[in-house]
Amino acid sequence: MVEKNPRANVPSTWFAWLQGLYVNDTSVAVRRQVDWDKRSISMIQLIDDIARNPHVITRRRFVSTYDKAMKRHAHRDFEKFGKPGAQQIDPRVIRTDVKRLIEARRASKPPRHEAPADIRRIGCMH
Numbered sequence: 001m002v003e004k005n006p007r008a009n010v011p012s013t014w015f016a017w018l019q020g021l022y023v024n025d026t027s028v029a030v031r032r033q034v035d036w037d038k039r040s041i042s043m044i045q046l047i048d049d050i051a052r053n054p055h056v057i058t059r060r061r062f063v064s065t066y067d068k069a070m071k072r073h074a075h076r077d078f079e080k081f082g083k084p085g086a087q088q089i090d091p092r093v094i095r096t097d098v099k100r101l102i103e104a105r106r107a108s109k110p111p112r113h114e115a116p117a118d119i120r121r122i123g124c125m126h
Helices: 013-033 043-052 059-063 068-078 091-108 117-122
Strands: none
Touching: 013 091, 043 091, 059 068
């Protein structure tokens, strides 16, 4: 929107502030998904639980969630989580996803004591 409107495409405290909010909120959202605190509900805890209980997600159960016309795709999709022909997911595949989430968190985690640079620059935080 700003790029297509030359009048709006100028240095602006408003847009810098908005950009800072977006970056901060996105970083917080990623960090929340990788929160190991048992008082939290997070993606990483769900994935870890699935890895510890792979028998819960069987091919039959997974495929049953697809429409009849899509069963072929359901089997293909299931095999993203295990070996071809396997009847349950492979916990090693799931643990790889855990590692990816942790890496994403590390990449997005600014120091807790500092606000993003754009917010500090415009004086929204002290």
